[in-house]
Amino acid sequence: MELKVSHLDWSLVQSFLAVAETGSLSGAAAALGQSQPTLGRHIKTLEDQLSVTLFQRHPKGLSLTDTGNSILPAAIAMRAAMTQIANTAEIDAGDLSGTVRIACSVFAAHHVLPVVLAKIREHEPAISLVLQPSDDSENLTFRDADIAVRMYRPKQLDLITRHIAEIEMGVFAAHSYIQRKGRPENLQGMFDHDVVGYDTSPLMIDAMKSMGHTIAPDAFVVRTDNQSAYWELVRAGCGIGFTQAHLGRADPHIEELDIGIDIPSLPVWLTTHDTVRRIPRVARVWDLLAREIPRALQ
Amino acid sequence: MELKVSHLDWSLVQSFLAVAETGSLSGAAAALGQSQPTLGRHIKTLEDQLSVTLFQRHPKGLSLTDTGNSILPAAIAMRAAMTQIANTAEIDAGDLSGTVRIACSVFAAHHVLPVVLAKIREHEPAISLVLQPSDDSENLTFRDADIAVRMYRPKQLDLITRHIAEIEMGVFAAHSYIQRKGRPENLQGMFDHDVVGYDTSPLMIDAMKSMGHTIAPDAFVVRTDNQSAYWELVRAGCGIGFTQAHLGRADPHIEELDIGIDIPSLPVWLTTHDTVRRIPRVARVWDLLAREIPRALQ
DNA sequence: GATCTGCTATTCATTAATGAATGGAATTAA
DNA sequence: TTAATTCCATTCATTAATGAATAGCAGATC
Incomplete structure (x- = not known):
């Protein structure tokens, strides 16, 4: 059965895309807030309407056929257009309520953003805030977050970025440690002490190297890659x-x-998409982040 | 009520676009093969989901608000992507059945294409053909036609074109006319005769002018702009x-x-979109048109 | 003014779509 | 080998969506 475009159901493509990206009917069902049988039926209906096979079924989920892979870019384009529609409607509605999602590092989620978000909530009680911490090295996918707070300059060309602060760094130890082990006099003496470091992350080793000291990862007697836990260890x-x-x-x-x-020092940057930035509530949160984060870093 | 993109119903945008283009619920219902109350509901649901007003309601239909106009380009983009999906699926299916739509002038629809289409049907009985005659001056909108047969070179940049023939022109009169009025000896003498011409179309007047004769439209004692009826008058x-x-x-x-x-002489061109041309049944009809039209013009 | 045409809005019966529940298959772990 | 987990496929009761029918409104025509 072949149908003209005007008689094809566009929402079936939405289901196709969710299954293609999650790799299973149940995963797509969760993402769309529907049920697994519904997703199975939608895929079958779309395959019938287009007279093609879009997925191979496996016990552990579904994989795209060549045809499925061929139409995937157009499905992604449809979602981009749908996102544009939703954003445009929000801009025109001019509403200062709803949810704003903020992505940041796990460390910032523990030690920087909480007081900032409390301040924002104080100013804008109608805006809900979602904090999405992650230390994954991948850049933002703005399907999920409206604004990102980053400790490096974002490099993507289609983003709006703003440099809002510099974070001064320091060397610290707990009183309990100093009572047991004393204080080092200089950088050289510090390496006779216990130093907490990262496990697989090269950040600290690279910083030492740039200061003329080459050290091995196991020179750190206690190690974790979780930056928030790192601070608790210290x-x-x-x-x-x-x-x-x-x-x-x-x-x-x-x-x-x-x-x-x-x-x-570490730079602090805000970043978002141009269209998302024009949504009133996102713009408002952006402004408040730009004001409150530097204050929180004093 | 604001919903995340994953919870918005993409098919509502399809309804929005149909109403925007037809200007009424009943028009859109006819275009989509649905009913008027359904379209009304879809528009209301989309307005609720996006929290905006997309149309002003009038006794004679609906007009777009500014917001509605703002999201119209993205809705059109969604349809383009959906069309791409449908075309890609058809190409992959490799099927030599289904419908091919051919656009041409009214004249060609009467005197050229019928014998050609009979020949195509003879070769490909599984392919249905739809002939869409029109003398409107606008160029093709390929939402509706797969291939166009034109007596001029198409100028759009994203089309595939092919020159397949030249049509020789001639001057003719019926025996019944000649018995009453005789034959003119030359072009000058012809204007002492009855000449059938076009009414508002400047084609014939321009052709005469390029041959050194300036004539007024009312020099044609019988006139019509319908080219097929023109020939019947002669x-x-x-x-x-x-x-x-x-x-x-x-x-x-x-x-x-x-x-x-x-x-x-008049040139004859075939034209279509690149992606549509790769659909197997369209490719087949294209090839047969390219072969059979020149033969029909002998 | 009366009538017709073309549209939207609403109601109610019918149809279609959905999701909870269940069964089956494949894989992994104990 | 058995049990647990994760997935898809199917059935059936429930819910949601749809369309026929009707009413109302505005504009055009006679």
Whole structure:
């Protein structure tokens, strides 16, 4: 059965795309807020309407056929257009309510954004906020987040970016650690101490190398790649650590150490899509983030 | 009520686009093969989902609001993507059955295409053919036609075109006219005769001017802009007329006149969209048109 | 003014679509 | 080998969507 475009059901393509991206009927059902039998029927109906096979069925889900792969880009284009429609409608509605989703690192989600979001909620009680922490190295996919807070300059060409602050870094240790082990006099002496580091992340090793010190990952006697947990390890007295200065200086159980090195500060950038930025509530949250984050970093 | 893109119903946009283009619920219902109340509901549901007003309601239909106009381009983009999906599926299906729609002038629909389409049907009985005659000056809208047969070179940049023939023109009169009025000796003498012409179309006047004769539209004692009816007027003996040579020479009631002028021939072009051309049944009909039309013009 | 035409809005019966529940298959872990 | 997990396919009761019919409105025509 072949149908003219005007008689094809566009919503079946939405189901196709969800199954293609999740790889299963149940995954797509969850993503669309529907049920697994419904998704199975939608795919079958679309295959019947187009007279082609779009998926191979497996016990563990579905994989795209060549034909399925051929039409995938057009399905993605339909979603982009649908997103444009939704964003345009929101801009025209001019409404300062609804949900704004903010993506940031796990560390910032623990130690920077909570007080900022409380402030935003105070100013805009009709706006709901969703915090989406992640340390994945991939860049934003704006299907899910409206605004991202990043500690590096975003490089994608179709984004709006704004540099809002610099985060000063410092060397810190807990009082409990200092009572047991004392203080290092300089960077060289620090390596006779316990230092908390990252496990697989090369960030700290690269920073040391740029200061003239080559160290191996296992020079760090305690290691984690989770940056929020990293700070808790330092606070618990596991060793000396590097973190954002505002955080260490605000903690009464922590002492800042002067080992004679000048650590480069971290930039803070906001980023979003041009069209999303024009949605009134997103614009409002953007402005408030730009104002409140620098304040929170004092 | 605002919904995430994944929870918006894409088929509502299809209804929006149909109403926007037809200007009424009943018109859109006819275009989509649905009912008027359904279209009304779909528009209301979409307005509720997006929290905007998309149309102003009038006794004679609906007009787009500014917001409605803002989202119209994205809705058109969705249809383009949906069309791409349907075409891609058809190409992959590789099926030599289904319907092919052919657009052409009213004249060609009477005197050229019928014998050609009979020949195509003979070769491909599984392919249904729809002939869409029109003398509107607008170019093809390929939502409705797969292939167009044109007597001029199509100018759109995204089309595939092919020049397949030249149509020789001639001057003709019916025996009944010649018995009453005789034959003109040359072009000058012809204007002492009854000449059948076009009413508002400047084609014939422009052709005369390019041959050095300036005449007024009312110099034609019988006039019509319908080219197929034009030929019937000549055949009935209303006067001398200009038409395609293959037609006049094939008619036993018609005599060709030699008045010493050389009328430029008409080109015949086939045209279609690149993606549509790759659909197997369209490709097949294209090839057969390219072969059979020149034969029909002998 | 009366009538016709073409449209939208609403109601109600009918049809279609949906989801909870269940069964079957394949894979993995104990 | 058995049990658990994760998936798709199917059935049946429920819900949602649809279309025929009707009413109302505005504009054009006689």
